Amino acid sequence: MKKSTVAFLAFLALAPGLANAQSNAKTAYSFANLPSVAKTSFKADTFNIVKFGAKSDGLTLNTKSINEAIVACSQKGGGVVLIPKGMWLSGPIELKSNVNLHLQKNAILQFTSDFDQYPLVASNWEGLPQMRNQSPIWATNQQNIAITGYGIIDGAGDAWRMVKKDKLTESQWKNLVASGGLVSDDKKTWYPSEKTLKGSKLKNPGEITPDKTPEFYQSIKDFLRPNLLVLTSCKRVLLEGVTFQNSPAWNLHPLMCEDLTVRNVYAKNPWYAQNGDGIDIESCKNVLIEGSTFDVGDDGICIKSGRDAAGRKRGMPTENVIIRNSTVYHAHGGFVIGSEMSGGAKNIFVYDCSFIGTDIGLRFKTTRGRGGVVEKIFVKNINMKDIIGEAILFDMYYAAVDPVPLSGEKRDAPKVQLLPVTEETPVFRDFHISDVVCDGAAKAIFVRGLPELSISDITLDNLNIKAKEGIDLQEAKNISLNRVNLVVAQANPLINIQNGNNINLKNINYNSAQLLFRISGDRNSAIVSSGLDSGKAQQKSEFVAGATEKSLQINK
Structure with a gap:
């Protein structure tokens, strides 16, 4: 075990009140009444694709055989379409109501790299109506459908991706x-x-x-890469046990679906896979993701609801979502909301998850033009390790670039402008995050709102974070941080606040700091700290860019 990790664990052991923090913490919200998700149910009748002419030689294109088996199963009241062990080459497959597409162990459903097998269709991409190549697996307006088993579904993404x-x-x-x-x-x-x-x-x-x-x-057909799986306006959906890998673009994309369960799946893409998201839940209602693993090239578990005017016109938030007992390895973000969230998101519960080596841990992103309201987001019991960027990030200046710059890449800070509040102004509010441990990040907490509309009503409780830098709050109001324990390498300052209003900092513990507070901007007020040992800092505070001492109150 690294010495730095040992020191971090020792620090946590000594931090006040940590012994029973997770079990005894009282929060202003409850996970007791979680949303309910309707389940699928299938007849036992089995339709083996071999009986429809499919061959597992890795050479025969089995598109027709597999689709015929699915149609026959659905027309006879449903059941199981069986893909036995073997290598099954195919073009696009359309799921039908009451069909469970089941892959046996050692079954590989390999989608062809022959682009001619994928017709161009009117679809949706990043929240906008778009022409795309037909997805390898798709369904529209179907009910009671599933993909289950133990096999692998490979989207031949290497043939498509830049x-x-x-x-x-x-x-x-x-x-x-x-x-x-x-x-x-x-x-x-x-x-x-x-x-x-x-x-x-x-x-x-x-x-x-x-x-x-x-x-x-x-x-430009080859550029219009399909998502591996797209389910549109479907009800009662189950994805369970299967590995979904090597997607041309996004891996799993449920769109405007209701009652979706994703259980024990593995979504896998190369880390360099551009747009290689794990799962994008877009404008869906009643969703459960549990026991699943994501190791991908873009965001891991992501919540979306349409983009800009098109998303606002659709007006379908993603709501009533449970995400639990899941792990994200490489990804741009472990759990993510946005940036296409113009239809809104609400009533989302994330707990008992681990993020290992993601660019950002908890990532909430949007930008002007989106509009939409993201609220009632509840997160607890999150473990993180080796986070490359921020452990927790709220950013209303998303710029459609990788969250961590590549070597030698230079980026300018966004230009800060005060603009009118309109329907295009996005809203982030009512977030509750508790019981987080992060062993390693570039920055512990970063919150950046808009000058015309602050990020507001965020509660962060019982956070234990080892990072290079501490806390950075910009254009934020009604923010509460309680029982935050920091091991920070570069604490100059430990806490930066720019135009913050009603910021309540209680029981902040830290190892050391050159500067404790930097307050900047002429629109700060009611920044109050209590239970913080300012004696460990070489300098308590500095006020720049119009900030005054009366905006900060440090209590014992």
């Missing part, structure tokens, strides 16, 4: 370039085809608009 050079080793990059495809003019990105490269140079080329012809979409 790859950034900075995300590969030198040998990997050389091998990729030697395999074919094209390299961008700046030699930083590899593209699998000319159509992919052409599409990448256009702004939102897949958006469905009257001026675009079928010929245009065909000219």
